[in-house]
Amino acid sequence: MRPLFHPALEDIKPEAILYALSDPERVAIYAKLAGASGGGTCSALADLGDRVIPKSSLSNHFKVLRESGLIVSERQGVEMRNQTRCTELDERFPGLIKAILTAYGQLPGQPKTD
Amino acid sequence: MRPLFHPALEDIKPEAILYALSDPERVAIYAKLAGASGGGTCSALADLGDRVIPKSSLSNHFKVLRESGLIVSERQGVEMRNQTRCTELDERFPGLIKAILTAYGQLPGQPKTD
DNA sequence: TCCATAGTTCAGAAATTCGGAACTGTTGAT
DNA sequence: ATCAACAGTTCCGAATTTCTGAACTATGGA
Numbered sequence: 097m098r099p100l101f102h103p104a105l106e107d108i109k110p111e112a113i114l115y116a117l118s119d120p121e122r123v124a125i126y127a128k129l130a131g132a133s134g135g136g137t138c139s140a141l142a143d144l145g146d147r148v149i150p151k152s153s154l155s156n157h158f159k160v161l162r163e164s165g166l167i168v169s170e171r172q173g174v175e176m177r178n179q180t181r182c183t184e185l186d187e188r189f190p191g192l193i194k195a196i197l198t199a200y201g202q203l204p205g206q207p208k209t210d
Numbered sequence: 211m212r213p214l215f216h217p218a219l220e221d222i223k224p225e226a227i228l229y230a231l232s233d234p235e236r237v238a239i240y241a242k243l244a245g246a247s248g249g250g251t252c253s254a255l256a257d258l259g260d261r262v263i264p265k266s267s268l269s270n271h272f273k274v275l276r277e278s279g280l281i282v283s284e285r286q287g288v289e290m291r292n293q294t295r296c297t298e299l300d301e302r303f304p305g306l307i308k309a310i311l312t313a314y315g316q317l318p319g320q321p322k323t324d
Numbered sequence: 325t326c327c328a329t330a331g332t333t334c335a336g337a338a339a340t341t342c343g344g345a346a347c348t349g350t351t352g353a354t
Numbered sequence: 355a356t357c358a359a360c361a362g363t364t365c366c367g368a369a370t371t372t373c374t375g376a377a378c379t380a381t382g383g384a
Contacts, residue, residue, distance in 0.1 A: 097348060097349065097362085097363060097364085098363080098364085110310070110313040110314050111232050111233065111234050111237075111314075112232075113313070114228045114229075114231050114232035114310065115228075115229070115232035117228050118225050118226075118228035118229035118232050119225065120225050123225075137361075137362090138361070138362060139360095139361065139362080150342080150343050150344075151343090151361085151362070151363090152342080152343050152344070152345090152362090152363080152364080152365095153341090153342060153343060154362085155361095155362060155363055155364085156341085156342080156343090156363095158362090159363090171349090171350090171361095171362090173350065173351070173361095174349080174350050174351060174359095174360060174361050174362085175350095175360095175361060175362085176361075176362065189309070189312070189313040190309070190312070191305055191308075191309040191312070192309040192310065192312075192313050194305075194309075195303070195304070195305040195306040195308075195309040195310075196224070196228065196306065196309075198303070198304065198305070198306075199224040199227070199303040199306050200224050200225075211331085211332060211333085211379060211380065212332080212333085251330075251331090252330070252331060253329090253330065253331080264373080264374050264375075265330085265331070265332090265374090266331090266332080266333080266334095266373080266374050266375070266376090267372090267373060267374060268331085269330095269331060269332055269333085270332095270372085270373080270374090272331090273332090285330095285331090285380085285381085287330090287381060287382065288328095288329055288330050288331085288380075288381050288382065289329090289330060289331085289381095290330070290331065
């Protein structure tokens with residue numbers, strides 16, 4: 097398997113962040129990750145309630161999130177631990193992630209209104 | 211010509227906003243519009259400095275911005291007046307547009323830091 | 325009426341996205 | 355050591371989307 101690419105903080109592009117979060121499935125995954133304490137695995141995040149994401153699509157979603165700089169992925173045994181880079185990101189793009197998650201109504205700990 | 215579609219404020223979707231602003235050309239156009247006082251025309255916004263956007267592409271960019279809810283377009287004689295809906299939008303998605311433009315370093319009146 | 329101008333629509337080529345099937349890498353059991 | 359199970363990745367073809375030149379539409383002025 098090819099080594100996973102993670103951009104350095106200063107190489108993160110706003111267009112990549114916006115693109116990654118312009119897909120509601122990816123937002124749902126990201127929001128679950130932001131809520132999860134331990135670092136979610138792919139398969140644990142596949143179930144969106146209304147549909148189960150095929151694993152190749154899921155793998156691609158994680159790739160987009162990772163390469164845009166939204167998450168870090170690290171192999172841990174058979175699984176992949178994923179966690180958000182929200183602290184770093186907020187330093188680079190103040191208020192951005194929070195405003196986006198708020199817009200989607202999926203800020204962790206906030207009641208969903210959809 | 212088909213009448214131009216503008217979504218009602220409550221129908222504006224965050225994914226459409228993020229998608230529209232995940233393209234640096236559209237962001238450049240939107241930022242110029244946000245800065246312009248009168249309501250910019252398409253052709254006045256075509257020149258990005260490093261390239262001139264073909265007019266069919268430009269027309270499409272405006273369509274994307276319009277249908278996502280970011281701008282309103284209104285025919286005025288031969289031209290099209292375009293203006294941002296930033297005040298309304300900020301009510302619906304507080305802080306979102308500002309955070310995005312700040313991330314791009316193109317908030318009107320703010321020095322670019324890239 | 326005829327021309328110029330601003331922008332839209334059309335259509336085909338190019339690029340991107342989606343997802344099933346095959347594959348890789350890791351762990352645990354025999 | 356070999357095998358099976360499992361998590362996730364890669365491959366590749368089909369479907370969708372994007373891009374843009376060319377044709378078209380709408381408006382105003384001479």
